[in-house]
Amino acid sequence: MAGLATTFGSGAMTNSIADLGQAACILAIGTNTTEAHPVIALQLKQMARRGGKLIVANPHWIELCRHATMWLRQRPGSDVALIGGMMRVIVDEGLADSNFIQERCENFDALRESLAAFSLERVSQITGLPQEQIREAARLYATSSSAAIVYAMGITQSSHGTDNVQALADLAMLTGNIGKPGSGVNPLRGHNNVQGSCDMGCLPNVFTGYQSVADGGIRERFEAAWGVSLNPKPGLTLGEIFDAAHDGTVKAIYLVGENPVITDPNAAHIEEALKRLEFLVVQDIFLSETARLAHVVLPAASFAEKEGTFTNTERRVQRVRQAISPVGNSRPDWWITVQLAMRLGAQGFSYEHPAEIMDEIARLTASYGGMAYHRLENGGLQWPCPSPNHPGTSILHREAFTRGKGHFVPVEYRGSLEQPDEEYPLILNTGRMLYHFHSSTLTRRVKGLRELHSEERVEINPQDAVSLGIADGDLVKVTSRRGAVTVRAKVAEGTPPGSLFMTFHFPDTVTNLLTQPGRDPVSKIPELKFCAVRVAKVA
Amino acid sequence: MAKVTLTIDQKTVEAEPGDPLLEVAKKAGVYIPHLCYMDDLPSYGGCRLCAVEIEGVRGLPLACTTQVTDGMVVRTDTAPVRELQRGVMETILSEHPDRCLTCHRKIHCLPNWICLRDDVVTDRCVTCAKNQWCELQQVSEFLGMEGTGRFYEEGRSWYGAREEIPLERENPFIERDYNKCILCARCVRVCDEVRGVGAISVTYKGDKARIDTPFGIPLHETNCELCGACVDVCPTASLMDKTTKWAGLPDKLVSTICPYCGTGCQLLLHVKGERIVRVSADAEGAVNKGQACVKGRYGLDFVHHPERLTTPLIRDNGAFREASWDEALDLVASRLGDYRGEEFAAIASSKCTNEDCYILQKFARVVMGSNNVDHCARL
Numbered sequence: 028m029a030g031l032a033t034t035f036g037s038g039a040m041t042n043s044i045a046d047l048g049q050a051a052c053i054l055a056i057g058t059n060t061t062e063a064h065p066v067i068a069l070q071l072k073q074m075a076r077r078g079g080k081l082i083v084a085n086p087h088w089i090e091l092c093r094h095a096t097m098w099l100r101q102r103p104g105s106d107v108a109l110i111g112g113m114m115r116v117i118v119d120e121g122l123a124d125s126n127f128i129q130e131r132c133e134n135f136d137a138l139r140e141s142l143a144a145f146s147l148e149r150v151s152q153i154t155g156l157p158q159e160q161i162r163e164a165a166r167l168y169a170t171s172s173s174a175a176i177v178y179a180m181g182i183t184q185s186s187h188g189t190d191n192v193q194a195l196a197d198l199a200m201l202t203g204n205i206g207k208p209g210s211g212v213n214p215l216r217g218h219n220n221v222q223g224s225c226d227m228g229c230l231p232n233v234f235t236g237y238q239s240v241a242d243g244g245i246r247e248r249f250e251a252a253w254g255v256s257l258n259p260k261p262g263l264t265l266g267e268i269f270d271a272a273h274d275g276t277v278k279a280i281y282l283v284g285e286n287p288v289i290t291d292p293n294a295a296h297i298e299e300a301l302k303r304l305e306f307l308v309v310q311d312i313f314l315s316e317t318a319r320l321a322h323v324v325l326p327a328a329s330f331a332e333k334e335g336t337f338t339n340t341e342r343r344v345q346r347v348r349q350a351i352s353p354v355g356n357s358r359p360d361w362w363i364t365v366q367l368a369m370r371l372g373a374q375g376f377s378y379e380h381p382a383e384i385m386d387e388i389a390r391l392t393a394s395y396g397g398m399a400y401h402r403l404e405n406g407g408l409q410w411p412c413p414s415p416n417h418p419g420t421s422i423l424h425r426e427a428f429t430r431g432k433g434h435f436v437p438v439e440y441r442g443s444l445e446q447p448d449e450e451y452p453l454i455l456n457t458g459r460m461l462y463h464f465h466s467s468t469l470t471r472r473v474k475g476l477r478e479l480h481s482e483e484r485v486e487i488n489p490q491d492a493v494s495l496g497i498a499d500g501d502l503v504k505v506t507s508r509r510g511a512v513t514v515r516a517k518v519a520e521g522t523p524p525g526s527l528f529m530t531f532h533f534p535d536t537v538t539n540l541l542t543q544p545g546r547d548p549v550s551k552i553p554e555l556k557f558c559a560v561r562v563a564k565v566a
Numbered sequence: 567m568a569k570v571t572l573t574i575d576q577k578t579v580e581a582e583p584g585d586p587l588l589e590v591a592k593k594a595g596v597y598i599p600h601l602c603y604m605d606d607l608p609s610y611g612g613c614r615l616c617a618v619e620i621e622g623v624r625g626l627p628l629a630c631t632t633q634v635t636d637g638m639v640v641r642t643d644t645a646p647v648r649e650l651q652r653g654v655m656e657t658i659l660s661e662h663p664d665r666c667l668t669c670h671r672k673i674h675c676l677p678n679w680i681c682l683r684d685d686v687v688t689d690r691c692v693t694c695a696k697n698q699w700c701e702l703q704q705v706s707e708f709l710g711m712e713g714t715g716r717f718y719e720e721g722r723s724w725y726g727a728r729e730e731i732p733l734e735r736e737n738p739f740i741e742r743d744y745n746k747c748i749l750c751a752r753c754v755r756v757c758d759e760v761r762g763v764g765a766i767s768v769t770y771k772g773d774k775a776r777i778d779t780p781f782g783i784p785l786h787e788t789n790c791e792l793c794g795a796c797v798d799v800c801p802t803a804s805l806m807d808k809t810t811k812w813a814g815l816p817d818k819l820v821s822t823i824c825p826y827c828g829t830g831c832q833l834l835l836h837v838k839g840e841r842i843v844r845v846s847a848d849a850e851g852a853v854n855k856g857q858a859c860v861k862g863r864y865g866l867d868f869v870h871h872p873e874r875l876t877t878p879l880i881r882d883n884g885a886f887r888e889a890s891w892d893e894a895l896d897l898v899a900s901r902l903g904d905y906r907g908e909e910f911a912a913i914a915s916s917k918c919t920n921e922d923c924y925i926l927q928k929f930a931r932v933v934m935g936s937n938n939v940d941h942c943a944r945l
């Protein structure tokens with residue numbers, strides 16, 4: 028979420044889920060909302076039903092297209108060009124909100140200059156969209172009384188994900204669609220508590236609430252609260268951690284509840300890195316593929332067996348409540364970590380109940396300052412919630428941006444890292460489907476979900492299928508520069524010609540053997556949505 | 567807009583002008599029997615059960631389609647109202663098995679008892695999975711249908727009255743038994759108006775009318791997303807959760823947050839002993855307002871999966887062996903003690919709670935002196 032932070036000063040969803048239903052126009056880009064966030068999709072459908080304008084921008088035909096006013100089928104990886112083109116139309120046709128730009132933003136001239144490169148001829152060439160469609164989408168978005176942008180991994184999981192996000196933020200500011208109901212830039216987070224784990228400082232460069240570890244003043248506060256002196260040097264990101272494990276500079280890893288051997292791009296590299304560690308401890312509820320590599324495995328309690336809070340994609344902190352006792356001898360994650368800390372002689376780790384942990388978080392984190400369990404009983408609170416009587420914040424940047432002025436970032440289109448060529452002529456896109464989740468550690472253990480969808484399928488456009496002699500249900504081999512997987516084909520109209528689609532839910536077919544580790548230079552998010560492959564029928 | 571004041575059964579009530587009378591009464595604690603009205607959806611006026619008396623209004627208007635106005639005087643519990651409601655209910659029940667509703671012994675009966683009153687023992691209260699948590703049963707009890715009209719003593723209306731409709735239970739989660747359907751159309755409306763899916767509709771006409779998918783194909787072959795919203799609103803046993811329908815009444819309901827995506831839907835876990843026997847969407851949920859998806863609703867079985875890790879494991883000569891917490895924690899602590907600062911890294915989970923995450927990064931920074939802490943938000 029680095030892109031949003033540069034522009035606005037905060038990387039979270041600017042508006043609320045319920046608020047989306049009130050928008051006059053929504054641009055849904057890089058999100059297959061009905062499959063990945065079905066309940067948020069209800070708001071989008073509701074909006075369209077009430078007569079709102081829904082613009083879906085997605086190379087693939089998705090269920091949401093049924094409810095859309097417009098479907099833009101841009102070429103994979105051409106999002107920046109599309110958004111740049113829309114902004115160019117808005118500026119050229121005088122549809123920009125000049126009051127908003129003047130009063131609330133800075134660096135507009137730089138943006139305007141950068142738009143010179145986005146003539147509709149060029150944009151149309153890159154995106155494969157007719158000029159008229161781009162123009163119409165721009166007008167629809169810019170002339171609606173309120174317009175919201177919704178996006179997910181299709182935008183961020185790219186080697187230019189930060190560019191994508193910044194372009195979207197520019198588009199919103201250009202039209203004054205920030206800080207009012209039914210507008211904003213709204214990233215939909217994939218996991219129940221991605222927002223929370225970021226808020227809590229599970230990031231190498233920040234403490235809770237995005238307070239920089241390199242900032243002396245902030246560090247002093249934490250040192251005083253925690254009673255130790257702290258390391259001022261930002262740590263390694265996930266990918267860098269595995270690289271460091273590979274070359275031996277990181278020697279021990281404490282890994283909680285993740286299964287990178289399946290979910291990470293370049294899975295083979297990760298597996299090798301973990302095997303080279305001197306000590307690996309994994310804490311999880313199942314013996315995942317990653318846990319099998321550990322020296323010690325610690326059994327964690329599931330969400331139904333502990334008290335706590337999750338923070339959802341709209342910054343709402345909600346209570347998780349214990350329904351049953353921990354299964355077997357499993358224990359809540361916080362309890363296990365606390366035991367280790369105490370055995371290692373640390374002070375300040377004696378908690379009786381998670382509520383005390385939340386009180387400590389509130390003391391150290393301005394945006395969580397007013398959070399306390401007794402206040403979260405009915406529906407939770409949205410941060411920033413700085414004081415005990417603060418009602419929480421449903422819309423960010425109402426009066427001013429978190430960083431003061433909204434900062435326009437010039438847009439620049441760069442192609443994806445790996446372009447299709449003669450040897451690998453097709454583009455592979457990866458994503459989710461409704462009945463499974465992530466590495467399916469959880470969902471494949473649910474009988475009914477497994478029944479509905481039990482194996483990976485590679486989706487291929489009928490046109491490509493015919494020319495390659497592939498029929499529905501055929502066993503095919505998908506090969507990239509990094510590896511190959513064998514899987515059944517599904518011939519599907521929804522997949523654009525020249526592209527393939529696979530999920531990454533099934534450990535028997537490790538899709539991420541194919542994807543490439545090239546990362547966005549700023550956010551360090553890998554380019555999971557785009558790599559060059561070839562496909563052939565297995566004789 | 568200014569509020570309006572009205573009286574319902576002698577209670578003075580304030581409301582927004584234009585609100586449905588049924589809703590206003592409900593909030594004021596006055597129950598008006600109804601089988602088609604749903605919170606937050608436009609009134610439908612299909613079941614005709616919610617009749618009331620309003621001063622100065624002719625006949626017995628429906629409370630769900632009547633909008634409140636200032637000075638309205640409403641009575642819900644008069645003899646003509648109840649008589650009409652019983653008549654309507656009698657019509658509704660003519661299409662539904664009624665022993666479960668009208669037998670005076672039903673609270674004494676237990677499963678597998680032989681029914682002395684009734685030769686058709688396959689169709690009694692205790693053979694219906696919805697017994698004791700059925701909305702139709704509750705309305706029927708409220709109106710005192712037992713022993714009235716054609717339900718008097720052994721008189722019966724339903725058996726053999728209709729050709730049996732085969733069950734549809736081909737998908738793993740939702741079971742459809744239209745023999746028990748009263749055509750309230752709630753499922754059709756929730757699927758269309760709330761979920762925007764429209765997998766089912768009212769098909770055929772007259773006494774052949776019933777709810778079905780296009781061409782009667784199985785549910786999972788339509789565009790149905792198996793979210794279970796229809797099951798939640800069904801007032802009878804027509805739509806049931808296939809795997810948990812016989813779980814009966816839970817000991818307690820625990821409201822918590824779904825562990826799957828970042829939406830943050832509030833779910834109700836129905837708990838019996840140490841088991842989650844059913845999951846439903848919580849109407850109080852700030853985000854989801856009574857809605858969920860197939861994963862949240864039907865995908866939590868992993869909690870009780872036999873492969874759950876139940877004890878610490880230590881690798882010994884290449885294979886895992888079970889260990890006690892003390893042994894495992896001592897071992898991990900002593901091994902981690904060898905590494906400090908940059909040699910150590912912690913990888914957090916975006917599935918864990920805020921408190922779990924906070925403690926983990928505090929552990930990495932305070933105990934291990936390392937900022938090498940990240941999680942999979944980048945994925």
Ligand code: FES
Pocket residue numbers: 599600601602603610611612613614615616628629630631
């Ligand atoms: S609730 Fe009023 S007619 Fe059904």
